[in-house]
Amino acid sequence: MVELSFGSLTFKVTQGDITKFPAEAIVNAANKYLEHGGGVAYAIAKAAIGNVREYIKISKEAMREQIGRDWIEHGEVVVTPALKMEQHGIKYVIHTVGPYCGGKWDENKKDKLRKAILGALRKAGELKAESIAFPAISAGIYGCPFEEVVKTFIEVVNEFSKEAKSLKEVYLVLYSKKDYERAKDIFGAEK
Numbered sequence: 001m002v003e004l005s006f007g008s009l010t011f012k013v014t015q016g017d018i019t020k021f022p023a024e025a026i027v028n029a030a031n032k033y034l035e036h037g038g039g040v041a042y043a044i045a046k047a048a049i050g051n052v053r054e055y056i057k058i059s060k061e062a063m064r065e066q067i068g069r070d071w072i073e074h075g076e077v078v079v080t081p082a083l084k085m086e087q088h089g090i091k092y093v094i095h096t097v098g099p100y101c102g103g104k105w106d107e108n109k110k111d112k113l114r115k116a117i118l119g120a121l122r123k124a125g126e127l128k129a130e131s132i133a134f135p136a137i138s139a140g141i142y143g144c145p146f147e148e149v150v151k152t153f154i155e156v157v158n159e160f161s162k163e164a165k166s167l168k169e170v171y172l173v174l175y176s177k178k179d180y181e182r183a184k185d186i187f188g189a190e191k
């Protein structure tokens with residue numbers, strides 16, 4: 001595990017399956033309707049309750065209650081319970097939506113990703129969580145360049161560290177060994 005320290009906050013990069021990662025809050029790279037159709041969203045829904053449709057229903061109800069709409073904007077987040085993932089010490093799932101890139105990257109996409117990450121960090125703070133784990137939001141089906149995603153994470157976690165209270169540990173949990181190795185190099189270059 002490679003880590004960066006920003007004040008009282010540590011940002012660590014690790015390899016694994018986020019649905020089993022023992023952080024108080026895990027983040028879902030959701031779509032704006034919380035449909036959980038594929039990628040990490042599907043894996044989280046499956047791990048939480050088995051029946052993915054049921055978790056979509058729970059998520060949409062939570063979105064109605066918490067946001068008052070049937071979709072979320074970049075920066076808006078919805079919280080659902082971890083259900084079966086509680087066996088790993090996970091309490092909350094924070095759903096956030098990153099940008100769609102399709103291989104392209106610009107300031108606008110970066111700003112949307114920044115909002116998505118910051119929204120989840122702030123919500124974890126509100127929930128008084130001490131630890132939060134993120135997947136590589138938008139670096140999968142949404143096709144944003146992995147290196148830019150990781151760099152944006154580092155910048156936003158650094159920015160957030162100035163307002164962090166309860167939160168002590170932020171994790172970037174990468175599914176593939178290849179992504180983990182690439183992220184380690186990017187973290188290493190920040191030191």
Ligand code: ADP
Pocket residue numbers: 016017018019029030038039040041043098135136137138139140141142143144173174175176179
């Ligand atoms: P997006 O649509 O935001 O790109 P994806 O779910 O397609 O979201 O991918 C985001 C990242 O999550 C990808 O790097 C993918 O490899 C990773 N991923 C998929 N399943 C898991 C998992 N169980 N744990 C952690 N990361 C995962």
